[in-house]
Each structure stands twice: as C-alpha cells, then as structure tokens.
Amino acid sequence: MQSVHEITLPLKVIVGHGVIDKVSEIIPPSARKVGIITGELTYELSGRRVEEALAPERKVVVWKAPNAIVDTAKEIARKAREERVEAVIGVGGGKAIDVAKYVAKESGSLMISIPTTPSHDGIASPFASLKGTGRPTSIYTKTPYGVIADVEVIAKAPRRLIMAGFGDLVGKLVAVKDWALAHRLRGEYYGEYAAQLALMSAKHVLKYHELIASGSVEGVRILVEALVSSGVAMCIAGSSRPASGSEHLFSHALDIVAPGRALHGEQIALGTIMMLYLHGDSSWRRVRRILKKVGLPTNAYEIGIEPEKIIEALTIAHTIRPERYTILGEKGLTREAAYRLAKETGVI
Numbered sequence: 001m002q003s004v005h006e007i008t009l010p011l012k013v014i015v016g017h018g019v020i021d022k023v024s025e026i027i028p029p030s031a032r033k034v035g036i037i038t039g040e041l042t043y044e045l046s047g048r049r050v051e052e053a054l055a056p057e058r059k060v061v062v063w064k065a066p067n068a069i070v071d072t073a074k075e076i077a078r079k080a081r082e083e084r085v086e087a088v089i090g091v092g093g094g095k096a097i098d099v100a101k102y103v104a105k106e107s108g109s110l111m112i113s114i115p116t117t118p119s120h121d122g123i124a125s126p127f128a129s130l131k132g133t134g135r136p137t138s139i140y141t142k143t144p145y146g147v148i149a150d151v152e153v154i155a156k157a158p159r160r161l162i163m164a165g166f167g168d169l170v171g172k173l174v175a176v177k178d179w180a181l182a183h184r185l186r187g188e189y190y191g192e193y194a195a196q197l198a199l200m201s202a203k204h205v206l207k208y209h210e211l212i213a214s215g216s217v218e219g220v221r222i223l224v225e226a227l228v229s230s231g232v233a234m235c236i237a238g239s240s241r242p243a244s245g246s247e248h249l250f251s252h253a254l255d256i257v258a259p260g261r262a263l264h265g266e267q268i269a270l271g272t273i274m275m276l277y278l279h280g281d282s283s284w285r286r287v288r289r290i291l292k293k294v295g296l297p298t299n300a301y302e303i304g305i306e307p308e309k310i311i312e313a314l315t316i317a318h319t320i321r322p323e324r325y326t327i328l329g330e331k332g333l334t335r336e337a338a339y340r341l342a343k344e345t346g347v348i
C-alpha cells in the first residue's frame, strides 16, 4: 500500500508549431509579475520571444542560470521572492527548466515549462536534478502548471540532445520491470496506470524510431509528446519510480565515477541494454539494434567512457538509492558479475 498522495498534473500542455506566443494566454491574468529563467543561448533562441510576448502587460524579470547547481537556484529563488514574482517560466534545456521548477517551489509561484530541447522527461514532471544537493538523484519540486513545446524550435536542437530524449524514454522498459519486481518482492506500492503510461512512452518512440531519428518536426513532436506522457506518469505515481529504475541508477553512478562525459539519455540507453539482459528480457538485442541504428551509443567506446568505469558504475549502482529496489538487488553486482554482464551485452 502507498500512503495517500496528491496528484498534481500540468493543467495546460501546448505542443505545436510557433506556439511560444501562447505563453501570455496560459498564464492566469492575475499573475502580473513573471520571472524567466533561461540560458545565454536559449534566451536568444526563445527566451527573448517569451519576454516580448509578455511585456508590456506584465512586469518581466529575466535571470540567466549558468548551471543547475542548487546554490544558483537558491540565489535566483531569493531574487524571485524579493521581486514577488507570481509565475516562473523555465525557457531552455533541462538546466533552465530544473532551476525554474526549484525557484517556483521556493517562491510559491506558478511554473511554466518551455523546453528548447527534448533531451529528457523532466519537461512536464515535478522532479528536478540539481547538483550540490548531496544526492545524485532528482528532488521533488513543483509540477509545471503549463508546458509549451514549440516543435519548430525543438527540432533545431542539436541532434545529440534530441536522441538523448529517446534514450531516456527507452529506459522506461527497465524502470517499469524494476517497479513490478519491487512490488512482488517487497510489497511496494505499484501503480499499474502510471507504469503502463511510462511503458507506452518507451514503446511509442521505439515504434517511430526512424521518424524521430530523421530529425523531422513530425518525429520531434512524437518524441515530445512521449516525454510529456512519461512526466505525467511520474506526476501520477508521485515519484520518479515509473521512469527511473536500475538503468537510471547505473547512469547516476556514471555521473559519480565519470562525470560530464555523456548525456543523461545516452547513459540510460547503455544501462537499458544491460538491465534488460539482467531481467532475462530477450528484447535487449532488438533494443540495442534500434539504439545503434538511431545513433545512440551502445558500448563503452561509443559513449567515450573507459570499460573500467562502466564496471565500477555497475558495482556501485545499487548504493545510489538503497530504498528503491531493482534487479540489482540489495547487494548489487560483484566485479565479476558486472564484467560478465557488460561483456555479454557487448558494452565492453
């Protein structure tokens, strides 16, 4: 049984061509002071347009977040409280959106998510990955009140960022298996609806992998919708459980032993191959084939991380979040088991 939890879903989600200007329509008229959190490049790409769409009816303050470190987010939150902003808009990649979620929570403001990349499923979820919190996993912040995904802008994001979003979604094949396993072995609450929703986002992008890999606006739209759907699954579950299992633990472990080497979704893709194999799921070969075909890394060489670091990450992955039971079990993998796993799946 799970203790009672409230489900907060995004109220308005707009996905389409040139939809950024709709921002003024989705912010309630009562919110007169708005803070935009963006990056240097993403301000030029979309942030300025958001600012222009809101002014002069509203007072707008722009903050550029150079990183997603919790101290940066705290400092912007302090300014947001000082300015008494009523809505906070994150315009950019995961960094800007995560900082905006944190600032919205700390300042008691509405949060609007305007992604410029489809690099992960935090677009519509209440979870934010901030560095310096003392934990490598995401923290619960605030569900975006609105999401505006302009596919024209997002389709122009670097291909690597687009395919990282694909990798993050494929990971749900494992996350949902791990969740069901924890339910069977430990009696953990398992939400079938949230699980199926997350799973569907993975199956959907696998089905349309060619279209997504083509970089077409149509493919990017499919990817964005699936990312939103996975975010909604997390909102319903009240945790990142449907979207994050042993494949994410492996990625978080890589962030510790080989930081800054690969994108989140690339690491998840690699972890998915290995964790599917551990689950005894024969689809790991098909998944690996598709990941290779769309240009995601499927081995240590392609991801640019030494085999030794891959092994190390595999052996510490179970320690990252001990309360979240996965196929890695309570004791994790020995070096020998990790080596064997990586070797059998062609990762090293």
Ligand SMILES: NC(=O)C1=CN([C@@H]2O[C@H](COP(=O)(O)OP(=O)(O)OC[C@H]3O[C@@H](n4cnc5c(N)ncnc54)[C@H](OP(=O)(O)O)[C@@H]3O)[C@@H](O)[C@H]2O)C=CC1
Binding pocket: 038, 039, 040, 041, 042, 043, 045, 068, 092, 093, 094, 095, 096, 098, 116, 117, 119, 120, 121, 122, 123, 125, 127, 128, 129, 130, 138, 153, 154, 156, 157, 158, 161, 263, 264
């Ligand atoms: N909340 C969650 O569930 C999750 C959050 N994350 C977090 O997300 C962050 C990674 O997000 P990601 O989006 O990959 O990276 P960033 O937000 O760091 O963006 C990467 C770079 O791409 C630029 N950029 C963004 N959009 C475009 C575009 N359309 N065209 C060209 N360049 C663009 C950014 O510019 P600029 O300099 O303007 O920012 C930045 O330089 C990390 O902090 C990670 O921890 C990862 C996984 C899950």
Ligand SMILES: O=C(CO)COP(=O)(O)O
Binding pocket: 120, 121, 122, 127, 129, 136, 137, 138, 139, 168, 240, 243, 244, 248, 249
């Ligand atoms: O990346 C996420 C979901 O895709 C969030 O997962 P974590 O809660 O493991 O940080």
Ligand SMILES: [Zn+2]
Binding pocket: 120, 121, 168, 243, 244, 248, 264, 268
């Ligand atoms: Zn993820």
